[in-house]
Amino acid sequence: MKKWSKAAPVLVIAALLLLWEAVVQLAQIPLYVLPAPSDMFRTFCSEFQTLSGHALVTVMEALVGMAISFAAGIMIGILMDAMPVFHRCIYPILVVTQTVPVIVLAPIFIIYMGFGYAPKILTVVLMCFFPIVVSFSDGLGEMDAGYLNLVRTYGGSRAQLYRIVKIPSAMISLLSGLKVAATYSISGAVVGEWIASQSGLGYYLIRAKNGYMLDKVFACVLMIILLSLLMNALVKLLGYAVLPSLRRRRSIQS
Amino acid sequence: MRLQVEKLNFSYGTNRILKDLSFQIKDGEFVSILGPSGCGKSTLLNVLAGILKPDGGKLLIDGRAVQEPCGTFAYMPQEDLLFPWRTILDNVCLYGEIHHCKEAMRAEALQKLEQFGLAGCEDKYPDELSGGMRQRAAFLRTTLCEAGIYLLDEPFGALDVITRGDMQDWLQSLCSDLKKTILLVTHDTDEAIYLSDRILILGEPGEGIRKEIQIQEKDRTREWLYAQGELRAEIHRIIKEKETR
Numbered sequence: 001m002k003k004w005s006k007a008a009p010v011l012v013i014a015a016l017l018l019l020w021e022a023v024v025q026l027a028q029i030p031l032y033v034l035p036a037p038s039d040m041f042r043t044f045c046s047e048f049q050t051l052s053g054h055a056l057v058t059v060m061e062a063l064v065g066m067a068i069s070f071a072a073g074i075m076i077g078i079l080m081d082a083m084p085v086f087h088r089c090i091y092p093i094l095v096v097t098q099t100v101p102v103i104v105l106a107p108i109f110i111i112y113m114g115f116g117y118a119p120k121i122l123t124v125v126l127m128c129f130f131p132i133v134v135s136f137s138d139g140l141g142e143m144d145a146g147y148l149n150l151v152r153t154y155g156g157s158r159a160q161l162y163r164i165v166k167i168p169s170a171m172i173s174l175l176s177g178l179k180v181a182a183t184y185s186i187s188g189a190v191v192g193e194w195i196a197s198q199s200g201l202g203y204y205l206i207r208a209k210n211g212y213m214l215d216k217v218f219a220c221v222l223m224i225i226l227l228s229l230l231m232n233a234l235v236k237l238l239g240y241a242v243l244p245s246l247r248r249r250r251s252i253q254s
Numbered sequence: 255m256r257l258q259v260e261k262l263n264f265s266y267g268t269n270r271i272l273k274d275l276s277f278q279i280k281d282g283e284f285v286s287i288l289g290p291s292g293c294g295k296s297t298l299l300n301v302l303a304g305i306l307k308p309d310g311g312k313l314l315i316d317g318r319a320v321q322e323p324c325g326t327f328a329y330m331p332q333e334d335l336l337f338p339w340r341t342i343l344d345n346v347c348l349y350g351e352i353h354h355c356k357e358a359m360r361a362e363a364l365q366k367l368e369q370f371g372l373a374g375c376e377d378k379y380p381d382e383l384s385g386g387m388r389q390r391a392a393f394l395r396t397t398l399c400e401a402g403i404y405l406l407d408e409p410f411g412a413l414d415v416i417t418r419g420d421m422q423d424w425l426q427s428l429c430s431d432l433k434k435t436i437l438l439v440t441h442d443t444d445e446a447i448y449l450s451d452r453i454l455i456l457g458e459p460g461e462g463i464r465k466e467i468q469i470q471e472k473d474r475t476r477e478w479l480y481a482q483g484e485l486r487a488e489i490h491r492i493i494k495e496k497e498t499r
Contacts, residue, residue, distance in 0.1 A: 150335050153303040154399065155325025156352045164351065168339050244339070 035215040044219040050204070051223050057200040058193065059227060061117055062185035065124025066231075069181060072125075073132030077170075078162065080133070081140035098130050102188065106195045120192030120200070127188035128181035135177025139170025175239045182231035186224055201227075255315055255402030255435050256281045262311035264294070264301050271297050273460040275311070279403075279435055286438045286446035289456030289464075290493055295439040298456075299407045302437070303329040315403065325353075328399035328434075332408040334392035336380040343376040346395040359398055370394045371424070386417040390424070397432065406438045410445070419476075422448055426474065443489050448479045455492050465492050 017037045023029070024036035031039060044051070080087040102123055109119035140162075147165050156164065186201075193202025201220055208216035257279045264272040271294040279285045287295050300306045302313065304323030313320040320326055328349075336345045343363060344351075350359025367373050370390045372383075380388055389410060396404060410418040426449055429436070440446055446453050450469055457464040467489065471478060 144335075146331055146333055146335050147337065149300075149303075149305045150329070150331065151348070151352065152324055153305060153327065153329040154349050154352050160352055164348070165337070168337070171339075 032212040032214055035218050039215045040218040040222060043215040044222050047216060047219055051201070051220065054199055054201045054204045055223055055227060058186060058189045058202070058224075061120045061189040061192070061200065062124055062227075062231065064117075065121045065188060066128055066181060066185050068121065069125050069128035069132050070178070073129055073136055073177075077133050077136035077140060080137040081166070082158075087137070094130055094133065097126060102126060102191050103195075106192050109192070110196050115196050115198070119195075120189050120197065120202075123192035124185050124188035127184045131177040131180040131184070132174070133177075135180075136170055136174045139173025140166045142173070143169045171239075171243055175235065175243070178235045178239075179232050182235045183228050185231055186228045190224060256317070257403050257435060257437070258312075258314040258317075259302070260312040260314065262298070262301065262313075263309040264297060264306060265309055266297075270460040272301070272308075272311075273462060275462050277454060277463060279437060281316075281435055282433055284429060284436045284438070284449060284451045286440055286450040286453050287456060288440065288443065288446050288453055288489065288493065290458065291441070292459065293456045293461075294459050295441075295456060296407055299329070299405050299437070299439050303327055303405050326401060327403050327405045328396045328401040329405045330392060330396040330407065330409050332411045334380070334388040334412075336388055336391060336395075338380055341377050341379060342372060342383070342391050345380065346391055346398060348395055349399045353400075363394065363398060366394060366397070369428075384417075385413050386421055389413060389421060393425070397434075403435045403437065406436060408440055409438075411441070418442075418445075423476070425449060443486050444479060446489075447482050447485060448474060453489070455489065 021036050021038060024034055029036075035043075076090065080090060105126065106119065106123050109122050113119045113122065143166055147169075148161060151161055151165055189200065190202040190205065193200035194206055195202075197203045201224055205217060205220045208214075208220060259278065260276050262272050262275040263270075275298070287298065289295050297306065301308045302323060304326070313323060315326065336342070337348075343360060346363045347356050347359045350356040364376060367376060370393065372387060372391055372394065375383060375387065375391070380391070383391065389412075393409065396406075410421045413421060422445055429449070438446070438449065447469060452469065453467040454463050455465045455467070456462070467485070
């Protein structure tokens, strides 16, 4: 029963791919309308080198954007927790940044910042910063007051409250936000590249789309999915490396 | 260390909980505070520990006024409050970490683990220990504070009856070695009788101390405790009679 439940997601995906393949083959849908999964995988393999070159640029932009989002998210998250007035002022602005579609903002970034990497990185920051800062500041605020009082009665300073209690207790919540942000980061970079660029998966995607080479478009989408999953897995691994309590929880569960 | 509380006042909004409360505890004395629910027992301890700010009054230790209570007392709340992401050794050395003497405290803690029934538990995490062991770890953390006065807020209140009894036996045997001034807040009459040199019974909120009871017996056993029916009844009478007044 347990083995079946573990295999179920893989089986569902395999079944959907088979269904897709069957529909395309039986209905003889042309390649420029909908490529079959077999076409997509074949193109993915033949185009792998080109895709990898563009992916490198996209991943670099995503990683720099993530790093900036992380550093800013930690600082703003602590300030939001430490100063309720600051929290009340900044939180609505953060929410508003998420209500404006990125596809609207990306061209404006290009007008202001040119055609280099900067507007793409800013697009990544715009998508990744919010989940990081919200998860971290929520995590900081969720700690049982008893623990904070205990450290205070022992003569702990405000900085020690953060170092000993609040930041470690917020790590699990922060990790959840980081996983969401990491998954978004590749898409953020692709959106930035889509508007204007000379390299990257977004650039590859728009050229393939303009040439009606849908097998290449789907191969590129597959690459974006794989990279997003890889970023998510990297954050998960980082969590296991940095947080021993996560490793223990996993060993208890298994 | 001798603790004096003089005319302590505290209110939650307009609700006066402590009104001109005064008492003192001698050096090395074990004093318990009993009282009806909501009389301000835990509030008193939170004010002494510096968690709540009093509206007025004075705290004196060995005759000297205490300006900043935080760090002055060794406070132990009802929950063990062990950090789940820290090992037992790191948890019990919390005071040393805050006051930058963690290494020296680690050596002391390792020596004391056996006395506290925690031998071999130094690298374990709180969720690997039983309720009683966790409470003993919390008590070890309290004793490692460089404070002469312990404030214990229903430390065994969250434990089952059997474990609570074991913990009381253990604490009673430990008290003579500790030689500390202890103020225990409890709702358990037997616990107060069994462990204390003196019991202070608080009245309704704002009423202050209704009665003091001295326990003279030095050689206390469970059998002695079971035979204290009359004292137990007297304490219940004092608490209840004014409640219904």
